[in-house]
Amino acid sequence: MFCMKPIKRGKVLLIQYVNKFLETTLAETTLSPALQILSGQCRDFITSLKHADVAHDITHIERVVRVAIQLCEAENANMAIVLPAAWLHDCVAVAKNHPDRAKASTMAADKAIGFLKGLGYDANLFEEIHHAIAAHSFSANIKIKTLEAQIVQDADRMDALGAIGVSRCMKVGGSIGRLLYSPDDPFCTTREPDDKKFTLDHFFIKLLNIAKSMNTPSAKAEAQRRTHYMDAFLEQLKSEIGE
Numbered sequence: 312m313f314c315m316k317p318i319k320r321g322k323v324l325l326i327q328y329v330n331k332f333l334e335t336t337l338a339e340t341t342l343s344p345a346l347q348i349l350s351g352q353c354r355d356f357i358t359s360l361k362h363a364d365v366a367h368d369i370t371h372i373e374r375v376v377r378v379a380i381q382l383c384e385a386e387n388a389n390m391a392i393v394l395p396a397a398w399l400h401d402c403v404a405v406a407k408n409h410p411d412r413a414k415a416s417t418m419a420a421d422k423a424i425g426f427l428k429g430l431g432y433d434a435n436l437f438e439e440i441h442h443a444i445a446a447h448s449f450s451a452n453i454k455i456k457t458l459e460a461q462i463v464q465d466a467d468r469m470d471a472l473g474a475i476g477v478s479r480c481m482k483v484g485g486s487i488g489r490l491l492y493s494p495d496d497p498f499c500t501t502r503e504p505d506d507k508k509f510t511l512d513h514f515f516i517k518l519l520n521i522a523k524s525m526n527t528p529s530a531k532a533e534a535q536r537r538t539h540y541m542d543a544f545l546e547q548l549k550s551e552i553g554e
Contacts (some may be wrong), residue, residue: 327507342380346394349432350376353398356426361404364476371470371479372401379466381461385529392436396443397466399423416448449517461526468521469530473537476518477544483509497552514545 342428354369362368383390402448403419420441427437443460446453447467455461471479484491492511496502504512518541522534 315317339457342390342394346390349395350398352430353395353426357402362401367401367404372398374475375400375463375466376469378469379425379462382462382466382527382529386458386462386527388458388462389436389439391433392439392443392457393462395427395432396421396440396447396459396463399426399440399445400444400463400467400485402426415450416453417445420444442496455526462530465525465527465530465534468524469534469537470491471521472534473540476537480510480513480518492552498549511548514541534547 324459348531376397401423443463446455447461447464489510493509499515504515506513506516522538525531
């Protein structure tokens, strides 16, 4: 479950949204028997596939599913669309530096629908599931048309924030041999950030801006809370490296 420290800069409306979200997540999540079965089938399918990189393994998928379920309940969306889209959003593995990276989410959407057809899943939901998967990606740049697609995108982006976001960023940087930070200007105060060279620069290029891109009120509130954590992490890092 999510927990929350007081948001000093928050307004009443933001606090109300967070409280609503927390009330939803504190309650036991109940999926219908059919969706419980589908969830198991999707997990089995995903674990049979290779993942694109160290930050997109089964634990990432499981976290996205968990948050997507919570957001779906908080925003009164259609779980029969959100659940399979969340499970299958990364079912095609394309490395971030691959020339087909921008096509990966659409390729995943196509593959997901093929899998769901094989299960005999409700074909009336295929168009919206396909859209939710195809539109979730940053690089795809597909305009979102439905609440369910907003939720899947928000749940995926949420996993780049907070403690888990810091951990994933460091994990990817280490796996490709990037320096942690620039020894001359660790926090990009006088230079343009370059996350191809320095892992910490990815915070300034992308991670600290994600909260602004969230779609749903519940996700906006939780993303802001997680971003505050990342701000605090950077302040702590400054003190430890003598900046």
